[in-house]
Amino acid sequence: MSKQLIKARGLHKHYSISEGFLQSSKNLKALSGVGFDLYEGQTLAVVGESGCGKSTLARLLTTIEEPTSGQLSIDGIDMGSVQSKAITKQLRQTVQMVFQDPFGSLNPRQKVGDILQEPLLINTSLSATERKQKALEMMSLVGLRDEHFHRYPHMFSGGQRQRIAIARALILKPKVVVLDEPVSALDVSIQAQVINLLVDLQKELGLAYVFISHDLSIVRHIADEVLVMYLGKPVEQGPGDVIFNDPKHPYTQALLSATPSTNIKNKRQRIKLTGELPSPIDPPNGCAFNPRCQHANKSCTISEPVMDTFGKSQVACFALDEGRI
Template sequence: MTLLMEARDLRRHYPVGGGLFGRKGLVKAVDGVSFRLAAGRTLAIVGESGSGKSTIARMATVMEPPTGGELFIDGKPTANADATGRRNLRLAVQMVFQNPYGSLNPRKTVGSILMEPLAINKRGNRAEREAAARAMMAKVGLRQDQFGRYPHMFSGGQRQRIAIARALMLNPRVVVADEPVSALDVSIQAQVLNLMMDLQEELGLAYLFISHDLSVVRHIADEVLVLYLGRPVEQAAKADIFARPRHPYTQALLAATPSVDPAQRQRTTPVRGELPSPLNPPPGCAFASRCPHAQPRCTADMPALRQVGAALVACHFAETVG
């Protein structure tokens, strides 16, 4: 299997504040994330708001350079690439956004939205571009007579189909999907997810799927990476992580997923409190202040990501807690 994207110890830190008299701070939005993504596979990145999911998306699409670590796209390093090199790397990774109402230019027709990526990169003449756009519309389940329509004439699910079609126009190897279904109705979510899975099978795409919805992740992912305050806390194959979550945070996330079947509902105390401030993170394990299993050691030492069974877990007591 071809390795399409590899992140090694990826970091992104933002300096904040300062001003005239203020003290400068450093927000570690992403701090040491590693993953490998192969063709035809889906890696889900899971975490709550502020955990660094979208920062990873921006780095993966080469919109922002990482402040530390290395990112390889299709075997090529993104660091030290000049403007043209970055532009070419960018083309291999396209993005599907969360909000289908903001991700389509309201002044362009569906046809010109789909043809724009080809026009920018001077691929084919106008007739060929139009043919490619129409073929892509058929592929994502849009009707041919919708070619000349504007985005505001479509429903959320249809718009997301247009957004997916646009992302695929340049034949990318990797698609970064930043919560692509969280703005949609549940019934439409399944349609869009199934469309994405069909396209993955047909085109051999790799998905970097960002979500906070575990039921969606269970549907689409092959591998899951759980983020907490910019650091990975657990990384494992989907089957492993759903069958046996080892980190207390993963356990809490799974317990918080609503279930129709009362027997399926786990009885765990819900996680209290908020994510600690990324400006002033606690010295030990970032989750310690909210963890039901916290020990004195947890607030002193930061746990490293280590192999426990089939998973990578960052918890001192992964063996006993899991």
């Protein structure tokens, strides 16, 4: 059994939003009750519409923000109990992140070399020559040339910028990399290159990925485990092949039916979701998915479903519990 790197149980993150002067603040439940395990060399894909809490999860995992409640341990250390700065520093080096927009995630005033050396400058006591050496090694690892060292980010294409961002994430030798939609801002031809680079790096360095995406064809290609989220709550969770071949939750089924397929024989009935994603400030009663679900009945609007095990995956759905689908 490979080593467990992240253990998350019942993670909640609430933001209070004030609607202006003299008005009571409201609670935005960005994330409620997310739990998963991540092992060395594994890829966990987090899937869902925009606004479902994927990026909040990324912020919690990278320790930029603290969960409101729930347990998160990284590399065997419980985040809630960490007091000393040294351990925080060590954990920070364990989890690094690659952002969605490579045009926004690189400081336009810093040269590539400085961008790559910044994490080393903050977290290590290496000399300037050693730092430069490491930065150059990392650049060749992600397929950048030495002469790129002194260039500014605006001189690069989207794909190259994302390579720089990946190099920056990897330079501290992390064990977990959170990839927040790393290819959705890139051209399709470049997407494949970057995905292949990520897969190669994972094999070479034994990294664990938390891959946040809404592009299911990419998720199918690289995910070991899949976590489907809706409005901050997990709705279905399980091994990638199980979820893709036998989706149980009506929302997962709808998501999968919306993915284009090249195989005509496999053509599924397209399930159309009507209505908008409800606001997380004012979520619907009961199951959050009930206003858009074709299988919803009265019980779905009264209480919230919990995750139950069905075969190899876990699903939160009353219709499934009651055998209606």
